[in-house]
Amino acid sequence: MPHSEQFAPLVPPAAAALDGVLARIRDLDATLPPRDGVAVFNRVYLAVTQEAERRAGTGLFTTPGTADTLDVRFAERYLTAVDADVRGRRPPACWRPLLQFRRHPGVRPLQFALAGINAHVGHDLALAVVDACRSLGCEPADLEDEFDRVGDLLVTLEERIGEELTPGPDLLRIADPLTHLLGSWSLERARDATWSTARALWALRRLPDVAGELTDRLDAAVGFAGRMLLTPL
Template identity: 80%
Template sequence: MAQLEHLTTPVDTVLSRMRALDAELPERDGVAVFNRVYLAVTEEVGRRLAGGDFADPRAASELDVRFAERYLAAVDAAARDRRPPACWRPLFQLRRHPGVRPLQFALAGINAHVGHDLALAVVDTSRALGCEPADLEDEFDRVGELLVSLEERIREDLMPGPDLLQIADPLTHLVGSWSLERARDATWAAARALWALRRFEDVAEEFTERLDAAVGLAGRMLLTPLTD
């Protein structure tokens, strides 16, 4: 299981990297679509950290940065022609497909990041801070609440067409099959399982690989082209 044991990057640094990606990627690029979504979430986390909204700002910052670094590591891997984790591959492979709509790109990125990266980030943070995942549950929930509120806005902003026509749009049925709430619940369970398995490296590695593959399969289905 890949670990980021010595990460000390401040939130402002990961924000700078996301803003640079936003400036350099074409607007319609699938990674750019997700990056804009994630940038908004991370900016809000930064504002709340500065405003003292987290009971444990150190833990919240550590979790936020370790979470973000896993996405940025996937971006770097793809840019260097290396294979990113399986959960991210569908997004990078289909990022320029004309038949995939912006909402699909956004949700596929959220699926990869929440379904896989967040569980590993919880474990990374627990190791770094010398605490149990249960000690991070409040921070996990706060970040999750931000994602849920943003996902609702994303669906409203990126769902095309008048409301009366949406029921007949295949996009409505496709994105309705995925739930961020269920993904968060599964991620928390995965993080706890990985923590319990931390002394059994082979089993933890296999669990992580299977989680990665399963999340990647869900992402591939979310990116089903709906037009030619």
Template identity: 70%
Template sequence: MVRLQESVVGVDGVVARMRALGAAWPEGDGVGVFNGVYLAVTEELDRRIDAGEFPDRRGASTLDVRFAERYLTVAERGPVPACWRPLFQFRRHPDVRPLQFALAGINAHVGHDLALAVVDACRVLGCEPEDLETGFEHVGEVLVALEERIREELMPGPDLLQVADPLTHLLGSWSLERAREAGWSAARALWALRGLPELAEEFAARLDAVVGLASRMLLTPLGRWDPCSPYGP
């Protein structure tokens, strides 16, 4: 598993780093598509934390930052674990849709990183996963709402049925809610295994590989865009 950072950066620092990454990547870059989505999620969480919507503000902020740090470490300097590898490999593939990039990133981050971030946060705060469950659920609510908006904004229109049909079929096989539930179960399992480091390492590696397989399927190329469509080639 990734070694814990020595200090916890604030949410504002996380937002600044995401903005810097987004500015450095060309338009249409697959990782950049996810980065834009995640930036919106983080800004919304920051707003809700500042508004007092989280009873445990410190716990929510710590979980949010530890969660983001998992992605930022990969995006800024690597190494790239199995769960993120498909998105980084296919980030410029012309036959993969922006919606696929966004959801593959969400799958990697929620399916793998969130479990490890819960464990990281528990170690920093000296608490149990159950103490962070309310914050975890609030984060999940924001993710679900944004996933619905992402699907609406990035899904091809009804005039592109030859594209939308296979895309709808592919994305219908994945659920953020199921990924989030699996992430919570994985976090509890990793916490329970903390006294058995070799077994915990093996469990985390298997989780990484399984989530990476799902991301790879989400990024299945679906053919060229219609150059006359508003979605472009």
């Protein structure tokens, strides 16, 4: 055995993949202009993804490798969409509103962040569950605990968005149009719908035409919601 292989550190593949994803998110954080809409979402997402890594390292994810795989598949969906836009390719419909309006002066940072979490939870998470099931050779039910833990981290993401990007007590005024806009979207409802969608897509995996149609319609519907969240105020 070559010397380098004999003494190479034993890094679990899933953990190494999560490290790679974090590095790519950090690269975006370092290169995007601070006021860019994607940068706004990316900053908060980076903090929460680092929290996921810390929790994985403390044993809170009880199935070795599984949570990391779901985390990685999940994050890769977001990174692939951003990369497609950079390369002049067409990103998924769910991400297009944020990518198109990222520099609009009439859109507030909080709207950018929520449009990102809408695309990521409403579309990417369901497909990430299917991706992880294929990679691990398991059923969605086997990932339910990990899905719930990822969901808890998403709640942290939503809370952090509110803490960092809420402009102040004036936001609470009933007349503020952003107050009404935020009331039209719910993370809890999005999580519930995502789990149902993931199970449906997995059940339809042997009917690729039907699964593809469902995926396209999901993508379009989430994109429409994102466009509403980015209404200039």
